[in-house]
Amino acid sequence: MTVPTRTLLRVFWRSLFLQAAWNRRGMQNLGFAYAIDPALAALYPEPERRREALARHLGFFNCHPYTAAAILGGTIYHEERVARGEEPAGNPVLYKSTLQGPLAAIGDGFFWTALRPFFGALAALGALAVGWPAVVITLAIYNLVHLALRYGLFRDGYRKGDGIVADVARLALPVFADRLRVAGAFVCGLTAALLLWRGALQAGFLSGAVALAAAAFGYLALLGGARLLPAAYVIVVAGVGAALFAARWHGSS
Amino acid sequence: MSYLLVAILAGLAAIERKGFLQAMLARPVALATLIGLALGDVGGGVLVGAPLELFWLGAVNLGAALPVHEALGTAAIAGGAVLAGRALGGVTPEVAVLSLLIAAPLADAGRRAERLTEVLNEKLAARAEERLSRGDPAGAARVNLLGLFAPFAISAVLAPIGAALAAEAVPRLVLGPFAALPLATGWFAFSGLACASGAKAMRAPRARVVYYAALVAGAAAVVTVMWRVGVRA
Numbered sequence: 001m002t003v004p005t006r007t008l009l010r011v012f013w014r015s016l017f018l019q020a021a022w023n024r025r026g027m028q029n030l031g032f033a034y035a036i037d038p039a040l041a042a043l044y045p046e047p048e049r050r051r052e053a054l055a056r057h058l059g060f061f062n063c064h065p066y067t068a069a070a071i072l073g074g075t076i077y078h079e080e081r082v083a084r085g086e087e088p089a090g091n092p093v094l095y096k097s098t099l100q101g102p103l104a105a106i107g108d109g110f111f112w113t114a115l116r117p118f119f120g121a122l123a124a125l126g127a128l129a130v131g132w133p134a135v136v137i138t139l140a141i142y143n144l145v146h147l148a149l150r151y152g153l154f155r156d157g158y159r160k161g162d163g164i165v166a167d168v169a170r171l172a173l174p175v176f177a178d179r180l181r182v183a184g185a186f187v188c189g190l191t192a193a194l195l196l197w198r199g200a201l202q203a204g205f206l207s208g209a210v211a212l213a214a215a216a217f218g219y220l221a222l223l224g225g226a227r228l229l230p231a232a233y234v235i236v237v238a239g240v241g242a243a244l245f246a247a248r249w250h251g252s253s
Numbered sequence: 254m255s256y257l258l259v260a261i262l263a264g265l266a267a268i269e270r271k272g273f274l275q276a277m278l279a280r281p282v283a284l285a286t287l288i289g290l291a292l293g294d295v296g297g298g299v300l301v302g303a304p305l306e307l308f309w310l311g312a313v314n315l316g317a318a319l320p321v322h323e324a325l326g327t328a329a330i331a332g333g334a335v336l337a338g339r340a341l342g343g344v345t346p347e348v349a350v351l352s353l354l355i356a357a358p359l360a361d362a363g364r365r366a367e368r369l370t371e372v373l374n375e376k377l378a379a380r381a382e383e384r385l386s387r388g389d390p391a392g393a394a395r396v397n398l399l400g401l402f403a404p405f406a407i408s409a410v411l412a413p414i415g416a417a418l419a420a421e422a423v424p425r426l427v428l429g430p431f432a433a434l435p436l437a438t439g440w441f442a443f444s445g446l447a448c449a450s451g452a453k454a455m456r457a458p459r460a461r462v463v464y465y466a467a468l469v470a471g472a473a474a475v476v477t478v479m480w481r482v483g484v485r486a
Contacts, residue, residue, distance in 0.1 A: 193471020239442025
């Protein structure tokens, strides 16, 4: 009993909808059941066994949407063994509940708080410097990495089952995450300097200087716990006020 | 027609953001560019999208915690700015900053609405279980896709409303009571804060030092170049 390659590809495609019906009780349970259903249909021709199999995958599940692909692949690995009678039916669920926490932490720590913001900052800097082509190129590179890792994790999970843990550890994602964050902070600082240039050219030197000051002092304010949206309103008013004040002072001198 | 395009793009972005794919297409820098493209002013979209990306760089969905709905906010701000810009000769910093001030709160409204859909989705889970008990596993699994409707609808309704408010109000303000105000400086102040917000999203031990080092070194380089080429205040 193995799942045909075509069906595996279909499962991977469906895994892209993992969070379509995210809910407070089961979280990604519906998404997981939706993704794995074609594989279950291939493994359990008997209606009663398929029903049981799908029912166990409607239980609570939550992970990072990218790294969840590894668990999905590994769960199919285990379901194949269950279908052949080599493992008890509780193993796939045990596998999911064991891996979901650690893989969620790795996915959040690498993709959501390092890789994606780094590419976001890079796209923003590129957009301000050279315009939309920078956005297209940056997003293309991000998605090359994203889809290669997402599909690679799914395939390796399916091939190796529990061995995926060692594979993910070997990727050393937390190490890269830290470097990406530092690089991202560097890009943000450069963007502030670019704004000094842009502001000065477009709206007078004062506008550029205000942007730089907002970048320098805004950082301290945000680290000190200032809320983001109110801070935006305050800083806009302060910027306009500074420009008014400068114009009046300039005019009266 | 323009508002229909804003509605469709905002709705699709809301789906891409969480329910399907997650390939950064709903991030502000991409979505604002797409909205600019759809409404005939790519440059205007990019101008608005780049600072918004940094501003909302920390808007990340970790576990069960919901961030502000940066895609909905972006769709309304970028749509409003490009449409307002039509009457004013393009998306200027003045147009961008007023659109931001008018439509940004939608990002917070979007977060509340998303919390609501998470409760509605519990009913979908119950429906899937009921279908399965009736012996329809394929149908039970497909219930998942019904969850895509609510996020699409919420953003497709709210984004054009926000865009319309901005598109109507901004030209009146820029040509009327705010005509004498140096609003452009306000946009650059916001953009600076956006850099700070982006840097704050990068939580690493050396991030603070590196951020300030890049800012100071970059600023020094800019000032030097200005001095050489003779840009005057």
